[in-house]
Amino acid sequence: MAAKSQKVGGKGSKSALSNPSQGKGDPKNKKKVTLEGDDETDEKEGSLAYKVLSEDQCKTLLGQDVVEMQSTLCDIFKLHNYPTDLRDAGVLDYYTGACWWGKEQGFTPQQLSGFFTVVHTLLDNVKEQHMAMVDNLKEFKKMLIGIDPEYQEIKSAGLDFFNTQQAKALTNYITSCLFQHYKLYELMFTQTQAEEIIGTDLEIETAKPASVPFPPPLDEGVTQETFASYIATPPPTPEPEADKNEDGLVGEVEEEDKGMEELDAKLDTDIFSELTVEDVREVIESVAKELLNPLQSEIAAKLREKENILIGRINKVHKVADEGSP
Incomplete structure (x- = not known):
């Protein structure tokens, strides 16, 4: 009986440590409670809050929208390669979704930090330790110890700032977000991503040195020889030089022109002067006949x-008159 009462007393002292109000009668227990209440470091070490995200970071995340939240988490965890790296993209999406869900649930900064510690730890077990799903579920179960008020005598795992309903919602979220896609996360962290190298050959024509008189035309983008041969406006043809052979060639041309003009004038005057009155009359009569005969x-x-038309009408009249006479 003495041993049994001693055992019961030991259990009572443990309960008194967990609940300071029960240990007021024992000065030894009161001293222990006082020391534990003054030591904030021990409280922080026993809680899962502020292990990964600090209080200021949680307050900042709760005041941001989803785009700003993603940018903040990208800076905190150095996931800047997410546009090209599949692992960084998957982790950043996982963290952003968890923080946004915590904000929708109305978590306080302490609750958001504790929830994110759970999310981060479970994913890190897959990424770094390659833990199987069953073992990871056991780790998650250990983190939930101490939330239910029926088991206050059991030492809390560090999530005692959640109530039972919040713990159920947290469990449903992690189950649907992580454990239902566990094989996919294992594949993402164990298989290397195939690298695709895409190259394009470009030919760039550099400008000619400044030693030439002027560079090729930039608007056309062709060489100077091609521009001068096919594009540039040709120079005007030279005019005939009038100064050459002034006494010879130019003089002969002018004399030929003057001779032709004199010959035409002479032919006109000679033809009409030789015609007589009879010749003119014959010409007029012949022209008149040609025009008037048709x-x-x-x-x-x-x-x-x-x-003929009139004769036919007259004959009709006579015929009618003859038929009408007796």
């Missing part, structure tokens, strides 16, 4: 046609 024949044909 008109005369046409007029005669029209007259004959009119005449």
